[in-house]
Amino acid sequence: MENSLVERNAFYQVLTRRMRALILIVSFLPMILTTSILFYRFNHAYTQKIQGHISELLQKHSDNIDTFLSEKSGNIKYLAQLFNRGQMAPDIFLQKHLALLKSEYGDVFTDIGIVNEKGIQFSYEGPFKLENADYSNAEWFLKAKDKPFYISDVFTGLRGHPHFIIAVKIKTNGSDYILRSTINFGAFNSLVGNIHIGKTGFAFIIDTNGQLQTKRADGFKQPIIKSMVDRHQNRNSQTTFTKEQDVSGNKYIVVTSMLKNIDWVMVFQQDLNDAFHDLRKTQHLTIVIFILGCIAILSVTFVLPRNIVKLISISDQKSEAMNKQVVESGKLATIGELASGIAHEINNPVAIMVEEAGWIEDLLEEEDLKECKNLDEFKRSLRQINTQGKRCKEITHKLLSFARKTDSTINDLQINDSVTEIVSLTAQMARYNNVIIQTILQDDIPYIRISPSELQQVILNLINNAIDAMEKSGGTIVIQTKTSRIEENHVVLSIEDDGPGIPKENLDRIFDPFFTTKKVGKGTGLGLSICYGIIQKMGGEIEVYSHVGVGTKFRIWIPFQENILIDESSHSVES
Amino acid sequence: MDHINLLLVDDEKAFLDTLTKRLEKRGVTVTAVYSGKDSLEELETKKSIEVVILDVKMPQMDGIQTLIEIKKRFPLVEVIMLTGHATVETAIDGMKLGAFDYLMKPCDIDLLLSKALNAADKKKIHEEKIMEARIKEITGRRV
Numbered sequence: 001m002e003n004s005l006v007e008r009n010a011f012y013q014v015l016t017r018r019m020r021a022l023i024l025i026v027s028f029l030p031m032i033l034t035t036s037i038l039f040y041r042f043n044h045a046y047t048q049k050i051q052g053h054i055s056e057l058l059q060k061h062s063d064n065i066d067t068f069l070s071e072k073s074g075n076i077k078y079l080a081q082l083f084n085r086g087q088m089a090p091d092i093f094l095q096k097h098l099a100l101l102k103s104e105y106g107d108v109f110t111d112i113g114i115v116n117e118k119g120i121q122f123s124y125e126g127p128f129k130l131e132n133a134d135y136s137n138a139e140w141f142l143k144a145k146d147k148p149f150y151i152s153d154v155f156t157g158l159r160g161h162p163h164f165i166i167a168v169k170i171k172t173n174g175s176d177y178i179l180r181s182t183i184n185f186g187a188f189n190s191l192v193g194n195i196h197i198g199k200t201g202f203a204f205i206i207d208t209n210g211q212l213q214t215k216r217a218d219g220f221k222q223p224i225i226k227s228m229v230d231r232h233q234n235r236n237s238q239t240t241f242t243k244e245q246d247v248s249g250n251k252y253i254v255v256t257s258m259l260k261n262i263d264w265v266m267v268f269q270q271d272l273n274d275a276f277h278d279l280r281k282t283q284h285l286t287i288v289i290f291i292l293g294c295i296a297i298l299s300v301t302f303v304l305p306r307n308i309v310k311l312i313s314i315s316d317q318k319s320e321a322m323n324k325q326v327v328e329s330g331k332l333a334t335i336g337e338l339a340s341g342i343a344h345e346i347n348n349p350v351a352i353m354v355e356e357a358g359w360i361e362d363l364l365e366e367e368d369l370k371e372c373k374n375l376d377e378f379k380r381s382l383r384q385i386n387t388q389g390k391r392c393k394e395i396t397h398k399l400l401s402f403a404r405k406t407d408s409t410i411n412d413l414q415i416n417d418s419v420t421e422i423v424s425l426t427a428q429m430a431r432y433n434n435v436i437i438q439t440i441l442q443d444d445i446p447y448i449r450i451s452p453s454e455l456q457q458v459i460l461n462l463i464n465n466a467i468d469a470m471e472k473s474g475g476t477i478v479i480q481t482k483t484s485r486i487e488e489n490h491v492v493l494s495i496e497d498d499g500p501g502i503p504k505e506n507l508d509r510i511f512d513p514f515f516t517t518k519k520v521g522k523g524t525g526l527g528l529s530i531c532y533g534i535i536q537k538m539g540g541e542i543e544v545y546s547h548v549g550v551g552t553k554f555r556i557w558i559p560f561q562e563n564i565l566i567d568e569s570s571h572s573v574e575s
Numbered sequence: 576m577d578h579i580n581l582l583l584v585d586d587e588k589a590f591l592d593t594l595t596k597r598l599e600k601r602g603v604t605v606t607a608v609y610s611g612k613d614s615l616e617e618l619e620t621k622k623s624i625e626v627v628i629l630d631v632k633m634p635q636m637d638g639i640q641t642l643i644e645i646k647k648r649f650p651l652v653e654v655i656m657l658t659g660h661a662t663v664e665t666a667i668d669g670m671k672l673g674a675f676d677y678l679m680k681p682c683d684i685d686l687l688l689s690k691a692l693n694a695a696d697k698k699k700i701h702e703e704k705i706m707e708a709r710i711k712e713i714t715g716r717r718v
Contacts, residue, residue: 344632351681352590358684359593362600389681410667 434474
């Protein structure tokens with residue numbers, strides 16, 4: 001028993017584990033696959049989109065800057081041509097055209113001047129006093145000297161402000177001049193500075209040496225410039241997109257685009273987290289949902305199989321209890337068979353003993369023994385033997401009764417007698433429960449050939465059930481016997497109560513073995529099924545009618561044989 | 576007491592012998608045999624036997640088989656079944672098969688005797704009726 005319990009528990013554990021594993025696999029695998037595929041795909045698509053968007057923006061701005069630069073240099077080139085042809089004095093020429101440019105383009109051109117071969121600016125028009133400034137050593141001058149056209153990097157120069165210069169060479173007979181114009185750094189800067197995306201996205205321009213050509217913005221990262229420069233040594237005019245990491249571990253994206261007119265690189269930089277803010281948000285949401293899902297699955301995985309196994313174990317226990325009952329009744333049956341065998345075997349010797357005693361009794365009647373002085377003693381002794389023989393008979397009889405659970409010795413009887421007997425037996429109990437038992441018995445009811453104790457068992461069971469049903473409220477039980485008018489050669493016994501009735505869903509099952517609505521330990525659920533079995537064995541029928549709140553009525557039909565008459569039965573029945 | 580001719584059939588020799596002596600003492604002509612097969616032979620030779628007292632539980636040919644055979648071959652002989660408790664149903668089966676009555680062991684000798692007499696009476700009435708019928712038949716034929 002102990003052993004089987006351990007085995008059973010082990011089996012339940014295995015069952016629980018298997019169910020858990022199955023649930024885990026079936027729910028986790030698709031979820032993980034789906035989530036990761038979607039996660040990856042969405043990530044990819046979104047990254048592409050962001051990259052495309054930024055690249056395009058940058059491309060457009062670089063185009064703008066290119067246009068700006070080519071337009072401005074075009075202006076200066078035109079002025080150079082004009083100056084070359086015209087006979088106007090340089091000062092007047094510059095004054096007139098700067099005014100024109102300013103009226104046309106606003107504050108883009110800061111000043112304008114003409115520098116001779118030696119780097120001396122002999123003519124100047126603008127807010128600064130730079131007449132006769134010496135540019136001979138200025139970087140831009142050295143570079144511009146050899147080219148027909150030059151746009152300088154941004155530098156501070158003589159005036160102490162960051163600016164850059166557009167210089168155009170003017171070739172006259174013999175001597176070369178350079179027409180130079182300063183572009184307002186602020187105006188140029190606004191072209192680039194307008195690019196702002198998110199909180200940390202901004203753009204700037206660097207030259208090939210890595211020198212910043214626009215205003216320094218917040219969050220500007222010096223180290224990236226180097227790599228930008230390296231990357232653009234090969235003058236790749238394509239927009240490129242990279243992800244970088246600075247020393248402190250912050251990741252950010254860098255988009256670069258080469259300008260066409262000048263060796264400048266336009267750089268857009270944004271924190272990775274900022275650029276992909278929406279994506280990150282979605283990712284976080286996804287991860288949160290995923291984790292919640294996992295938790296839900298895990299809890300279900302642990303709770304559900306445990307509950308199911310608990311239910312299974314309960315039902316197992318129930319069925320085991322049933323099995324036990326069945327085994328128990330089987331055991332009783334076996335004991336019964338044994339007992340009946342023994343009873344039968346004992347019966348024969350007892351019969352012989354009684355017979356022998358009777359024989360001696362017969363012999364004592366003979367004349368020659370009449371005078372024996374102990375005659376009375378002999379007779380007394382023989383009577384005693386006879387009495388004890390009958391006692392043995394009683395004992396074997398009882399043993400047989402036990403063996404069959406009920407004595408199925410068949411007798412002819414009037415059902416009314418059984419009813420009366422049981423009613424008197426249960427009267428006390430009925431009184432305690434405020435139940436009144438009424439009997440309506442047909443007087444000339446036919447005899448039935450049946451086991452009296454079995455019939456009594458049936459009646460007792462039904463009355464007890466009725467009393468139990470009306471335990472709280474009390475009520476009336478009507479017991480009626482009559483000859484059936486529906487079935488030929490049958491007597492009907494009906495037991496009707498006005499108790500709470502039997503719910504419809506239970507009505508089909510009340511004759512099932514082990515079905516009971518009584519509390520555990522109160523009823524075995526065998527009473528009605530035994531009744532059913534007995535009635536079936538008698539060749540009769542039992543039916544139940546019940547309405548909730550109205551009452552319950554059991555009707556039993558028992559067949560009788562017409563040829564059993566009262567006088568015949570009186571001499572054929574000897575118990 | 577009317578004279579009757581009984582045949583007792585039981586495998587329990589001790590029981591049967593005593594019962595025989597007691598019945599003989601009461602003026603009954605008793606033949607005792609210890610098996611169903613012997614009883615049939617006995618019935619074959621002694622036509623005077625009126626009532627058979629037959630134990631239900633016997634080895635080889637049991638009471639029911641013997642009863643069937645007796646009723647087949649000697650329909651007018653009445654049979655009373657003798658049984659212990661456990662075989663009441665068998666006794667009832669026997670009555671369905673034409674046994675006159677049944678008795679439970681151990682039985683009261685007077686009861687046994689009265690039943691045997693009843694059975695013998697019944698047999699006599701049957702025989703008389705048959706006789707009458709035959710006479711009627713014969714006389715009817717003559718007329």
